[in-house]
Amino acid sequence: MTTLHSIQTRLAAHHLAVFGGFHAKDDATLPPGTRSLLLIGPAEPGFWPAFTAQPEWQDGGENPMDRWSRRVIGRLACDLGGKALFPFGGPPYHPFFQWALRSGRAWQSPVRLLVHDTAGLFVSYRGALALKQPLDLPEPAVSPCTSCAQPCLTACPAGALTGAGYDLPACHGFLETEAGQTCLSGGCHVRRACPLSQSYARLPEHSAYHMAMFHGGQFHR
Numbered sequence: 001m002t003t004l005h006s007i008q009t010r011l012a013a014h015h016l017a018v019f020g021g022f023h024a025k026d027d028a029t030l031p032p033g034t035r036s037l038l039l040i041g042p043a044e045p046g047f048w049p050a051f052t053a054q055p056e057w058q059d060g061g062e063n064p065m066d067r068w069s070r071r072v073i074g075r076l077a078c079d080l081g082g083k084a085l086f087p088f089g090g091p092p093y094h095p096f097f098q099w100a101l102r103s104g105r106a107w108q109s110p111v112r113l114l115v116h117d118t119a120g121l122f123v124s125y126r127g128a129l130a131l132k133q134p135l136d137l138p139e140p141a142v143s144p145c146t147s148c149a150q151p152c153l154t155a156c157p158a159g160a161l162t163g164a165g166y167d168l169p170a171c172h173g174f175l176e177t178e179a180g181q182t183c184l185s186g187g188c189h190v191r192r193a194c195p196l197s198q199s200y201a202r203l204p205e206h207s208a209y210h211m212a213m214f215h216g217g218q219f220h221r
Helices: 004-012 047-052 064-079 096-102 168-175 181-186 189-193 204-214
Strands: 016-023 036-042 083-085 106-108 114-116 127-131
Touching: 004 016, 004 036, 004 064, 016 096, 036 096, 047 204, 064 083, 064 127, 096 106, 096 114, 168 181, 181 189, 181 204
Parallel strands: none
Antiparallel strands: 016 036, 036 127, 083 127, 106 114
16 A cells, blocks of 8 residues: 555655645546645755766766656656656656645745745755645644744845845846855855754755756766
């Protein structure tokens, strides 16, 4: 019998974790017959060393993390008789932001990015499992932002990401400057300012990879 615990155990072998989920029935955003959706993200500590030991990273090809995610999460979905869905590779493009809000473990932060109860502003989803069986899911959590001093609001050195929204051109422009190199090498200052992000143990190399993909797609291995 498939249980949430058994799925979590299989994911843990790949340094992945269930980042939330919800029950569904006749949901137009999901494959027909879906009764449960589980959102999958990196489990820390240890994700980056485990991932960089995989063949998708070692072969030097493009988009190694996406290819690895398709292999690992796709295989698990097949084993469970479900379907793997991904936040990349569309169309179709799946509404991961809205799914995250429905999961009971992610919320819109003061800077409008998603914040997660474990990963903080470092939350990312490698994929989702759409399953045909209803699973016993944990009760929804409470947003951490309600009891936080919210340092994210003033952390951006370029003033590009604030409570007023996201100035994408200003962000990219700042990353081209010498001062912006700390964002490229260690991750977005706003994401790093979140107290939950700081306790999530994500390595700077992992953040640098995502920043490189965001700012031009070049990452030196």
